[in-house]
Amino acid sequence: MDEQFDCIIVGGGIAGLSAAMTLARAGATFLLVERGEWSGAKNVSGGVLWGTDLHRLVPNYWEEEDGGWERFVNHRRLTLMDAGGAFSLDFKSDHFDAPPYTGVTVLRSRFDAWLAGKVDEAIAASPKPDESFLATDILVESVIVDESGAATGIRAGGDEFHARCVILAEGVNNLLARQVGLEKEYVPADHVAVGVKEVIRLGRETVEDRFQLRGRSGLTNEFVGAATDGIDGGGFLYTNTESLSVGLVIGMAALRESGRTPYDLLNAFKAHPAVADMVRGGETVEYSAKVVSTGDIRGVPREVYMDGLMIAGEAAHLVLNAGRAIQGMDYAMRSGILAAETALEAVEAGDTSSAQLQRYRQRLDESYVMQDMKAFQGAVHLLHSPHMTGALPRMACDFGREFFTVDNEPTRKATAILRDVRKQHIGLVDFLKLGASAARHL
Amino acid sequence: MNPDPGTPNLLSLAERLGRVAYRNQGRSEARPHIVVDTAICNSGCPHKCTTYVCPANCYTLDEMNQVHFQFEDCIECGTCMYACDQGAVAWSYPDPEAGRGVNWQRG
Ligand SMILES: Cc1cc2nc3c(=O)[nH]c(=O)nc-3n(C[C@H](O)[C@H](O)[C@H](O)COP(=O)(O)OP(=O)(O)OC[C@H]3O[C@@H](n4cnc5c(N)ncnc54)[C@H](O)[C@@H]3O)c2cc1C
Numbered sequence: 183m184d185e186q187f188d189c190i191i192v193g194g195g196i197a198g199l200s201a202a203m204t205l206a207r208a209g210a211t212f213l214l215v216e217r218g219e220w221s222g223a224k225n226v227s228g229g230v231l232w233g234t235d236l237h238r239l240v241p242n243y244w245e246e247e248d249g250g251w252e253r254f255v256n257h258r259r260l261t262l263m264d265a266g267g268a269f270s271l272d273f274k275s276d277h278f279d280a281p282p283y284t285g286v287t288v289l290r291s292r293f294d295a296w297l298a299g300k301v302d303e304a305i306a307a308s309p310k311p312d313e314s315f316l317a318t319d320i321l322v323e324s325v326i327v328d329e330s331g332a333a334t335g336i337r338a339g340g341d342e343f344h345a346r347c348v349i350l351a352e353g354v355n356n357l358l359a360r361q362v363g364l365e366k367e368y369v370p371a372d373h374v375a376v377g378v379k380e381v382i383r384l385g386r387e388t389v390e391d392r393f394q395l396r397g398r399s400g401l402t403n404e405f406v407g408a409a410t411d412g413i414d415g416g417g418f419l420y421t422n423t424e425s426l427s428v429g430l431v432i433g434m435a436a437l438r439e440s441g442r443t444p445y446d447l448l449n450a451f452k453a454h455p456a457v458a459d460m461v462r463g464g465e466t467v468e469y470s471a472k473v474v475s476t477g478d479i480r481g482v483p484r485e486v487y488m489d490g491l492m493i494a495g496e497a498a499h500l501v502l503n504a505g506r507a508i509q510g511m512d513y514a515m516r517s518g519i520l521a522a523e524t525a526l527e528a529v530e531a532g533d534t535s536s537a538q539l540q541r542y543r544q545r546l547d548e549s550y551v552m553q554d555m556k557a558f559q560g561a562v563h564l565l566h567s568p569h570m571t572g573a574l575p576r577m578a579c580d581f582g583r584e585f586f587t588v589d590n591e592p593t594r595k596a597t598a599i600l601r602d603v604r605k606q607h608i609g610l611v612d613f614l615k616l617g618a619s620a621a622r623h624l
Numbered sequence: 625m626n627p628d629p630g631t632p633n634l635l636s637l638a639e640r641l642g643r644v645a646y647r648n649q650g651r652s653e654a655r656p657h658i659v660v661d662t663a664i665c666n667s668g669c670p671h672k673c674t675t676y677v678c679p680a681n682c683y684t685l686d687e688m689n690q691v692h693f694q695f696e697d698c699i700e701c702g703t704c705m706y707a708c709d710q711g712a713v714a715w716s717y718p719d720p721e722a723g724r725g726v727n728w729q730r731g
């Protein structure tokens with residue numbers, strides 16, 4: 183093919199499709215190549231897409247009868263667990279109930295396919311409907327780099343395709359970012375985690391009754407402590423339309439140390455009394471696993487652009503998990519949009535050199551993505567400290583067991599219980615340090 | 625005692641993998657997308673961690689404590705690419721036509 187696209191996008195996940203939508207709307211020509219049989223066929227997430235960017239990409243998406251999303255989040259819970267107890271911070275508010283919602287649960291195989299359909303519609307409505315394509319079931323083998331070191335296209339399925347610039351949106355296992363040298367050839371276990379998950383079908387009515395949901399409202403619950411048996415990481419349980427997404431994210435280095443298997447840990451999590459009561463009677467319809475970045479900024483490649491190329495989404499390890507939520511999909515969405523905006527500007531200027539594409543880095547730095555990643559690094563490290571999965575959840579549960587138990591004995595005041603519980607689990611200095619660190623970083 | 629202990633349905637790994645939709649299941653010979661140099665595993669690897677961190681148990685130990693690898697059950701998660709720090713794992717994506725790999729139905 184001699185024809186040159188304005189842009190080639192590698193990967194039809196959230197980052198790639200968000201970039202594609204932005205290009206289609208602006209009337210640019212592009213080729214998006216996805217290795218899955220359909221967009222979403224290769225993708226796994228826990229399942230909450232946070233923020234309101236979806237409304238930017240697909241205005242009023244909630245009005246559609248059968249949109250690609252599952253439930254909007256109006257009830258959030260963070261649970262500290264020990265072996266038998268669960269102490270939760272629980273928040274529900276009617277301010278979550280009105281669109282544009284600030285979080286929706288998704289199952290990626292459906293959601294990505296739906297979003298790809300929306301991109302197809304945008305291509306059809308663009309001034310050049312026959313010059314942009316979403317191509318699935320094709321693996322991009324390599325990026326074409328010319329003698330000057332600039333990316334000029336891709337090799338896929340035995341063919342070469344050329345473009346003024348390339349956006350790598352290939353996800354966390356970023357082989358092409360490694361090929362062009364923006365990512366290290368071997369990425370060690372330190373800044374990644376392994377996610378394992380089951381989708382458990384309960385039926386729509388049971389989901390709604392059991393979790394006190396109404397219409398399309400939904401609950402998100404994150405867990406730390408015994409969820410991973412004290413190993414660095416945490417658990418999640420999210421409500422879909424008629425099923426639950428239940429899983430663990432386990433620090434890769436810690437898992438390697440522990441000698442445990444992710445699937446046994448997942449069974450132990452499901453068997454915890456608090457979780458068992460939520461999944462009871464359900465039928466596991468899918469088991470999946472995927473690597474996920476931890477949100478440690480040291481995992482982000484040294485640079486996210488070069489001559490003729492930008493990296494968006496988790497291919498650039500843009501993820502934040504600072505205890506509030508796992509944010510990878512919203513970061514993928516925003517960075518995909520920003521990369522596409524930079525591509526449009528560069529094509530317009532007739533210059534796709536790194537001098538021009540560094541605007542992508544600037545845009546990222548100015549956006550909430552890099553601002554939050556930078557501001558919450560302390561929280562990320564705090565979350566991975568052993569106290570967070572060990573002493574703290576045990577303290578909370580010991581406190582809860584005494585505070586919430588009414589028996590026919592004289593009752594101790596909360597401060598006295600707290601003091602005792604603290605002494606049993608953590609030294610005073612460590613406790614004060616933990617408190618100070620939490621106050622500083624959260 | 626609680627009359628209903630509420631034991632959830634806990635599945636074995638084999639039962640779990642039975643719920644994965646793999647591609648090219650009918651093919652007798654699929655092209656491997658991950659190649660493991662088991663000579664490295666079996667000569668100097670101090671932890672053999674892939675035999676327990678792989679979520680699909682593609683790396684197994686025999687009675688002689690030797691590591692074996694099969695790619696057919698692989699669910700393309702990427703874990704072994706990071707977990708192996710011995711340089712034994714050459715990792716890539718399955719070929720859509722000739723390879724194995726997954727078709728997530730939910731994801
Ligand atoms: C267990 C788990 C729970 C998570 N929970 C959440 C959560 O609740 N909320 C949240 O926001 N994030 C969550 N995340 C993180 C989130 O899923 C990712 O950060 C997000 O999917 C990244 O999007 P992406 O578009 O960058 O990459 P991906 O979604 O991985 O998409 C990359 C795409 O590129 C394709 N591709 C790759 N290489 C090639 C190639 N060579 N040729 C052609 N196509 C290629 C892939 O098939 C894929 O479709 C979770 C992750 C895991 C594993």
Ligand code: SF4
Nearest residue numbers: 665669672674708710
């Ligand atoms: S960690 Fe690497 S070298 Fe060790 S057994 Fe696993 S694949 Fe082989």
Ligand code: SF4
Nearest residue numbers: 678698699701702704
């Ligand atoms: S990619 Fe994941 S499932 Fe496949 S062999 Fe490696 S660890 Fe196992």
